[in-house]
Amino acid sequence: MDEREKIYENLRETVISYLKWTGMGIATGVLVGLFATVFAYCLQYATVFREAHSYTFLALPLGGILIVFLYKRSGMEKDTGTDNVIKSIEQDVLVPFRLAFLIFCSTAITIFCGGSVGREGAALQMGASLGNGIGRVFRFSNNDKRIMIMSGMSAAFGALFQTPMAAAFFTIEVASIGMMHYAALVPCILAALTAYSVIRFCGIPAEIFPIPDTYALNISFGWRVLVLATLCAVLSIAFCVALQLGEKLMREHIPNKYIRIIIGSFLLVGLNLAIGSSDYQGTGMKVIEEALSGNAHTFAFLLKLLFTVITISAGFKGGEIVPSFFIGATFGCVVAGMLGLPVQLCAAIGMVSVFCGVTNCPVASLLISIELFGIGNVYYFLLAIATSYMLSGYFSLYHTQTIVFAKNEERHIGRKVGRLFSR
Numbered sequence: 001m002d003e004r005e006k007i008y009e010n011l012r013e014t015v016i017s018y019l020k021w022t023g024m025g026i027a028t029g030v031l032v033g034l035f036a037t038v039f040a041y042c043l044q045y046a047t048v049f050r051e052a053h054s055y056t057f058l059a060l061p062l063g064g065i066l067i068v069f070l071y072k073r074s075g076m077e078k079d080t081g082t083d084n085v086i087k088s089i090e091q092d093v094l095v096p097f098r099l100a101f102l103i104f105c106s107t108a109i110t111i112f113c114g115g116s117v118g119r120e121g122a123a124l125q126m127g128a129s130l131g132n133g134i135g136r137v138f139r140f141s142n143n144d145k146r147i148m149i150m151s152g153m154s155a156a157f158g159a160l161f162q163t164p165m166a167a168a169f170f171t172i173e174v175a176s177i178g179m180m181h182y183a184a185l186v187p188c189i190l191a192a193l194t195a196y197s198v199i200r201f202c203g204i205p206a207e208i209f210p211i212p213d214t215y216a217l218n219i220s221f222g223w224r225v226l227v228l229a230t231l232c233a234v235l236s237i238a239f240c241v242a243l244q245l246g247e248k249l250m251r252e253h254i255p256n257k258y259i260r261i262i263i264g265s266f267l268l269v270g271l272n273l274a275i276g277s278s279d280y281q282g283t284g285m286k287v288i289e290e291a292l293s294g295n296a297h298t299f300a301f302l303l304k305l306l307f308t309v310i311t312i313s314a315g316f317k318g319g320e321i322v323p324s325f326f327i328g329a330t331f332g333c334v335v336a337g338m339l340g341l342p343v344q345l346c347a348a349i350g351m352v353s354v355f356c357g358v359t360n361c362p363v364a365s366l367l368i369s370i371e372l373f374g375i376g377n378v379y380y381f382l383l384a385i386a387t388s389y390m391l392s393g394y395f396s397l398y399h400t401q402t403i404v405f406a407k408n409e410e411r412h413i414g415r416k417v418g419r420l421f422s423r
Contacts, residue, residue, distance in 0.1 A: 028151045060114060123161070167188075215345060217379045239308075292329055
């Protein structure tokens with residue numbers, strides 16, 4: 001085969017591959033988008049019911065028992081959740097189809113009862129399960145199944161958060177720090193945009209928090225943003241370490257999962273009764289909105305951190321990203337006055353900076369700031385995200401993330417993220 005024939009053959013293969021992944025991306029987006037719509041309505045109902053009936057958190061022990069029973073009954077009691085899904089991007093790890101149903105039910109139960117979790121853990125696991133299922137139906141190779149898993153994750157994340165740009169890039173950068181899986185870019189983008197369109201068509205409103213003022217780039221604001229981002233990097237490390245420590249203590253001292261989740265439930269019930277507020281139950285989106293409007297309790301970020309650590313460590317299901325939004329937004333709101341920064345801008349920067357610190361995904365963090373807050377203050381977001389990314393070190397919410405390249409120099413590392421406590 002001469003050089004011209006090779007060029008034509010490569011072009012033919014590229015076109016066929018593009019058409020294949022375009023079709024699969026759109027198909028995945030439609031399926032996952034419909035599934036995510038049902039899930040979103042269920043979470044809306046669970047949240048509305050809980051807020052209308054203040055005693056619902058008393059059902060946490062019963063909800064916890066049901067969650068453990070469901071996982072044991074389905075033979076998935078050793079499932080590591082989002083960690084397993086992220087691991088499947090780089091390795092041949094089974095992501096069973098029944099995981100979508102399990103995480104759907106268990107996250108809805110957790111939020112209904114008032115556990116402090118987010119919805120993205122369910123989104124990533126549901127999307128991965130459905131994407132892998134589609135790959136199995138079409139008898140794809142293991143490499144192509146991994147692309148389908150990423151496409152499903154992008155679709156679910158993009159639908160539930162309604163930030164399709166961030167969803168596509170989050171999925172291709174979350175598994176490997178310092179490297180992106182660009183081979184999945186086309187199906188991930190199409191899946192995210194399609195799922196986003198489906199959920200909007202089905203009537204789920206988008207959550208957009210525009211900052212009314214645009215602030216010109218200047219040194220006075222700039223150094224204060226650097227200080228804020230540095231504090232957020234420290235806070236993100238504290239959140240990751242607290243989750244590790246909480247899981248370790250619960251696992252070592254209470255090995256029985258039923259007893260563990262019951263004890264965790266009673267701790268949460270006691271805290272709710274002591275505080276006398278429902279602000280730290282569920283996703284806490286109302287508190288995030290208030291923080292972005294300039295109002296937050298002084299210790300809200302610490303209380304949310306505590307509630308989330310207990311909820312996750314006890315064995316309830318859900319994600320940690322929305323809690324990280326809560327922690328970052330309320331922290332930014334609280335320290336805005338000390339730094340002499342506008343409260344809304346400070347809360348928004350805190351929100352995306354902590355998100356970047358706990359996920360190690362700077363591109364997705366920048367895109368989510370644009371999709372949620374607009375492009376007016378993008379330079380400050382960029383400055384804060386870069387700072388938080390480097391200073392947060394190699395800690396992460398996801399223990400299966402691989403550090404491919406160092407954050408502070410051009411050097412290959414190739415090891416897992418930092419864990420102070422062994423599993």
